Amino acid sequence: MGSELGVTADSKADIDLSPVTIWWAVWACVWTIAVVLGMAYLIVHRNMPTLRIRGLGLSLSAIVLLHLYWAPVQFATMVGPLLPGDCQYWMMGTLLPCGVALFHASNARFLHVAKLQRKYAQYGERLFISPTPEEKPKGLIARFHRLSYSTKMLTIVGIGMFLQIFLTILMWLISRKWHSSWGIPGTEVHGTIMEQKMAQGAGWEWWPGVAWQLAWSWIVAPIVLWKSRNIHDTHGWRVQTIGCAIANLHATPMWLIGLYVPAMAPVNTVFVPPQWICLSIMFIEIFTVFLPCWEVMRHQSLRQETLDSIARWELKVKSTGSEAKSLNSESTMVDSRISGWKSANGSVKTENSYRDSIMTMSALEHVLERNPAPLQEFSALREFSGENIVFLTSLAEWKNSLPATLRDRTLPRDSNSRDVIRDHFNRALHIYAEFISVRHAEFPVNISSQELRKLESIFEHPTRLIYGEERECVDPTSPFDKFTFDLPSPTHSDSSEKPMKSSTKSSLTDAIKDRVQYWGDIPADFDASIFDAAEASIKYLVLTNTWPKFIKDRRDSVGSFDTLAVSMEV
Known part of the structure; x- marks a missing residue:
């Protein structure tokens, strides 16, 4: 069985400065700078039509949480043996699921906006509500259905995030894997410090996080992908949906394979199991940050081309x-x-x-x-x-x-x-x-x-x-x-x-x-x-x-x- 941070029984409690670990550290810094610059570019141009419709507040918040999980993982091979045994557990139980939930909540706007815009597709066709007041049904469910789409979506996502964090805390409290003074007897880990850290990097305590990731990547994302199959927008939103849905499919299965398949031990020494999830996060950042940046640049170029064409035509009209x-x-x-x-x-x-x-x-x-x-x-x-x-x-x-x-x-x-x-x-x-x-x-x-x-x-x-x-x-x-x-x-x-x-x-x-x-x-x-x-x-x-x-x-x-x-x- 592997470990989240690549810790083995033979690992030493020292910083590893091998070429592989240095490469990952440099890569983490370079990619982080690129993501920050991309986010800053989007914020500066937030009033452009192609960005206003996306709702940058929600999507960039998701990117921040996901990147806070991504960045420490890049240093796992360098400082993994020095970190507390439950460090990766807390990151995977809080930052990762909350970031993924916010991302899918943001991406769900794509379908909702596309659905509502259909009423404008035919000239003059709009939906009007009768002014005759009707008695509204009472009850908690009825009140929930009357909420705005954003409130309902954030409520559902908020409940899911709360349950995930609650289960993360519960598993940590009832298991003696990270503390021997309380918890369920028989859940302790034994051996040397490195053997204990290795055992702490996997186990049933991680299952809530695994279920959450599987639900988003193998149920929610394919459903959104299927519903968006006939939508062809000019904002790159559909491309983002397809790219992120496909890029997330491998993450959880490969993470489980890296942890529980012994043949993956040589790979784990240079590419720890959470890196498979981080690979998906990188694609999410590409499609959520860099693709919109490219769309903004393309829009600016097309806009300038339009203004130049207008100027040339007006000059021609005046000259003739x-x-x-x-x-x-x-x-x-x-x-x-x-x-x-x-x-x-x-x-x-x-x-x-x-x-x-x-x-x-x-x-x-x-x-x-x-x-x-x-x-x-x-x-x-x-x-x-x-x-x-x-x-x-x-x-x-x-x-x-x-x-x-x-x-x-x-x-x-x-x-x-x-x-x-x-x-x-x-x-x-x-x-x-x-x-x-x-x-x-x-x-x-x-x-x-x-x-x-x-x-x-x-x-x-x-x-x-x-x-x-x-x-x-x-x-x-x-x-x-x-x-x-x-x-x-x-x-x-x-x-x-x-x-x-x-x-x-x-x-x-x-x-x-x-x-x-x-x-x-x-x-x-x-x-x-x-x-x-x-x-x-x-x-x-x-x-x-x-x-x-x-x-x-x-x-x-x-x-x-x-x-x-x-x-x-x-």
Whole structure:
């Protein structure tokens, strides 16, 4: 039988400075520096869209715990005989399971976000809750089901972590392996100090930790892997899930083989059994730290390429002095690309001109106006940012239906116009609650804090009256950290709302009629331009993030799918 830290009966209580132990020590320092730099890079760029959706707080906390287990193991062959016999036991019973649990809790967000984003995949299709109050079932289980996804996930993981630590402490107390003065008789270890340390490095006391690792790597991870088989995101999240799930499969079996198979004794002298687990931890760190770093760099490169293309196109338009003609030509090229058609006689010059023109804001606006469905499906199913496109299209629908009295505040307003204005205020209120409010929106769009406060001063109080205050407030700079994605349950106010007939609709107009409406005073600052700044901000975000990825995806796939022209025809 082997030992966790490679201790044998012949080991000496000295520091081993052989080439192998020195190599492991140097490797531990180099890899730790790389991981710390990678984590620092992610923290610095935490506000980028590809990182905001990941929830860095949870994933990096998992990496810290796992690395605190990984680093000491690299020094096992050097100082293993000098360490207390229960040192590795406590690390494996606390740091490792807690780190693995937090990692899987973080990675489970991938499936949940992908599932919720599906509702944005089709234009205008959103889920609405009836304002009719229903009696909520009572009991502890019912209360648990009403919790937000993040709270339920953290509760389950927290219970599992508590049980693991409790069992670790219990096993240590009842076994006399590490203390001879109390515990179950017959569990003592005998012999020399090294023979005792060797015996302390394995045994039934380690079983809770083994069961925990097997559960995560052979049950939870494959289930997540299977459920994510049809998800193809642009953030590298699916690649991370696949890589980490596969990399964890060997860890526990090889750890057990290293401990209990005598033929592994020569290997254990240079590669102790916990190194098999550490190998999995390294892959987790690669896919959780370094892969997102690469995604950030790729996003920055693509964003800069987009800005350069826009600058070249604007320079060309100014130099030719034919802006109207250029815009008309641009619309034609956009239509041809989105419909899957490409001229067989197109020259390199034409293709370069097309590449620059299609990256412009006017090209994006053209697609949003004429045929937003392909872009919306891509952003929802691949980018997990479908709320941005739905927000822009819903806002365009709202603005196109605005009456003249709201567009021009100098016009006189009678009772009929005031009713129309109130109706459009309720529609604007719905847009705010669905896409902007940090208390009620499932995926709040990313706007500046100044603009958010401005909109909150106008809409937040009516929104709370209509939608209630059940949803926990989300940090606008990192809306996914709390991961509160449960739909709000509307409540009734005594004087400021009026119940309407409830049904499920697809358009913004019908949806707002299904809601309880606001009948209080309309703020004086409400006008047709109330969302202009937010709209400009989200359009720029889509232009520099989602739009170039969408164009690249269409360019890569247009020659591979014969049905693309039909499915995306304008």
